Amino acid sequence: xxxDADLHESVEETAEDIATMETRGxxxxxxxxxxxxxxxxxxxxxxxxxxxxxxxxxxxxRLYDTxxxxxxxxxxxxxxxxxxxxxxxxxxxxxxxxxxADFAERLDTAQDELGEIGANRLRDGDTILTHCHSTDxxxxxxxxxxxxxxxxxIVKETRPRRQGHITASELREMGVPVTLVVDSAAxxxxxxxxxxxxxxxxxxxxxxxxxxxxxxxxxxxxxxxGVPIMVAAQTIKLHPDTLTGHTVEIEMRDEAExxxxxxxxxxxxxxxxxxxxxxxxxxxxxxIVTESGQFPPESVVTLMRELFGESATRPWEVQESAASxxxxxxxxxxxxxxxxxxx
Ligand code: RI2
Numbered sequence: 001x002x003x004d005a006d007l008h009e010s011v012e013e014t015a016e017d018i019a020t021m022e023t024r025g026x027x028x029x030x031x032x033x034x035x036x037x038x039x040x041x042x043x044x045x046x047x048x049x050x051x052x053x054x055x056x057x058x059x060x061x062r063l064y065d066t067x068x069x070x071x072x073x074x075x076x077x078x079x080x081x082x083x084x085x086x087x088x089x090x091x092x093x094x095x096x097x098x099x100x101a102d103f104a105e106r107l108d109t110a111q112d113e114l115g116e117i118g119a120n121r122l123r124d125g126d127t128i129l130t131h132c133h134s135t136d137x138x139x140x141x142x143x144x145x146x147x148x149x150x151x152x153x154i155v156k157e158t159r160p161r162r163q164g165h166i167t168a169s170e171l172r173e174m175g176v177p178v179t180l181v182v183d184s185a186a187x188x189x190x191x192x193x194x195x196x197x198x199x200x201x202x203x204x205x206x207x208x209x210x211x212x213x214x215x216x217x218x219x220x221x222x223x224x225x226g227v228p229i230m231v232a233a234q235t236i237k238l239h240p241d242t243l244t245g246h247t248v249e250i251e252m253r254d255e256a257e258x259x260x261x262x263x264x265x266x267x268x269x270x271x272x273x274x275x276x277x278x279x280x281x282x283x284x285x286x287x288i289v290t291e292s293g294q295f296p297p298e299s300v301v302t303l304m305r306e307l308f309g310e311s312a313t314r315p316w317e318v319q320e321s322a323a324s325x326x327x328x329x330x331x332x333x334x335x336x337x338x339x340x341x342x343x
Contacts, residue, residue, distance in 0.1 A: 010039035011059045018066040018073070021161065026201045027111065027135050030072035030236055031104050033063045037080045038100035041093045049092045053084050056096060068249040069210060069277050070201040071239040079103045110234040110291035115139030118197070118232050118289040124149040126194040129186065129227075130171075131156045132212035133163035134199020136232040138170055140289065141197065145174050152177040154189045158212060160257040160274065186218055190225040200233035200288075204242040205304055207282030207297030209233075210250070213275050219284035228286040231297075235290050238300070240308040251276040 014036035017023040023032045040059040046052035060077040067073065083099035086092040118140025122128065128151055130137060144151060153171050155178050157164040168178045181189055190196075196218060202210040209215070209231050222229045239248055255264075255272035264272065282297030292303060 006055055007059050007062055008036075008040040008043040011036045011062055015062050015066050018063070024163070025133060025135055026070040026072040026199070026237060027107055027234060029067065029070055030076035031107055033073055033076045034080050034100040034103045036063060037077070038097045041096035041100075044089075044093070046089055049084075049086060049089055052089050052092050056081060056084060067251055069251045070237075071248070072201075072234075072236040075236045076103060107234065107236070110236070111136055111139045112143075113291035114232055114234060114289050115143035117291075117294055118230060119143035119147055119149075121228075121230055121287065121289070121294070122149060122151060122195055122197075125151075127152045127154060127192055129154045129156070129189060129193040129196045129218075129222075130164070130167050131186075131196075131198050131215055131218055132158045133166040133170075134211075134232060136234055136237075137197045137199040138167065140230070140232050141171065141176065142174055145176065152179075154179045154181060154186075154193060156181060156183050156186055156214070156218070158214065159183055163212070183214055187221045187225070190221055190227050193222075193225075193227050196222045196227055196229035198229065198231055200231050200237045201277055202239040202248050203231070203233055203237050203288060203300060204239055204248060204279075205301045206242070207285070207288070207300050209280045209282075209285060209288070209297070210239075210248050210277050211280065213278050216278045216280040216284070219280045223284045229284070230287045230289055230294075231285055232289045235292060235303070235307055238290075238304050238307065240304065243301070243304055243308065248279070250278070 014023065014032050018029050018032065023029060037056065037059055040056060044052050044055050046055060060081050064074055064077055080096060080099045080103060083095050084092050085095045114136060122140065122144040126149070128141065130153060141151060153176050155164045155168045155171065157180060164180065168180050171178050198211055198215055200209045200211045204210070211231070219229050242248065253274045253276050255274055258272055258274045264270070285297045287294045288297050288300050290303070295303060
């Protein structure tokens with residue numbers, strides 16, 4: 001496999017941006033990765049198709065190694081790298097750039113479609129409560145607002161990186177009144193909440209949802225308070241490895257996101273941990289809303305089997321076309337890595 005030195009600068013930049021969370025949000029990461037592969041394809045100076053494909057796989061590997069939890073990333077890589085058909089470099093290049101464009105279009109369409117479905121769960125006058133920033137979750141809110149429903153929102157700031165600020169800003173752009181609260185105030189505000197709306201970074205075959213740290217506690221509290229919670233997630237969030245018993249790795253991020261070196265020194269010797277995600281068991285969730293419909297969490301496995309079938313290889317190991325998978329929602333043959341933590 002070619003080394004990183006052969007990779008196009010936009011692959012390096014995209015990988016760096018994903019790792020530092022300059023580019024973040026599962027769907028946005030997937031789109032950026034597909035774009036980077038297209039840029040790499042346009043730049044590869046290879047003599048034969050096999051050398052071209054090898055460089056593309058190296059680019060896929062570089063992108064894959066950035067963040068481990070959001071399964072949309074390997075699903076994106078698999079979609080593009082699985083379509084490197086052709087007998088000439090020219091043809092393979094065209095196949096990659098077309099696949100990347102198709103993937104981006106599918107993302108947009110899926111998000112719009114799930115938004116329409118999720119909006120049906122929201123009623124005129126509802127107060128929603130959000131956690132982190134999810135473009136899939138906000139698509140549901142946007143569609144509801146476009147249907148003429150008046151909503152208001154309680155937005156958790158979402159420590160440590162405060163992605164809730166992005167959510168608050170985007171909700172204001174939609175004209176939705178926003179109350180921003182610290183994470184630990186969420187239970188108090190559930191009494192004023194009609195619907196909790198969150199996104200997902202990965203969904204396991206048993207219906208467990210892996211999302212920003214704090215989601216599971218929110219879901220338990222919402223269930224205790226009788227407040228419904230929906231998860232808005234395109235099918236690229238479905239984690240095919242979990243069909244065969246693999247688990248989803250939970251990303252541990254730098255402690256500097258939680259505490260400065262000065263503050264840490266003042267406290268004295270402590271261990272600081274910064275898990276980016278947690279796992280919400282299906283019994284605390286009411287519905288998973290995808291572009292293929294809404295599902296009780298426990299039945300999402302049926303959709304996964306339909307979409308993924310059997311698959312075994314990693315994105316950068318794909319040797320042949322996955323074009324036939326188009327008929328299965330475009331995501332079959334996409335297989336991410338497994339991980340250490342059990343959902
Ligand atoms: P969309 C985010 O993770 C949040 O956990 C959010 O719910 C999820 O990605 C999905 O985002 P991070 O990248 O794909 O902030 O719905 O760590 O935009």
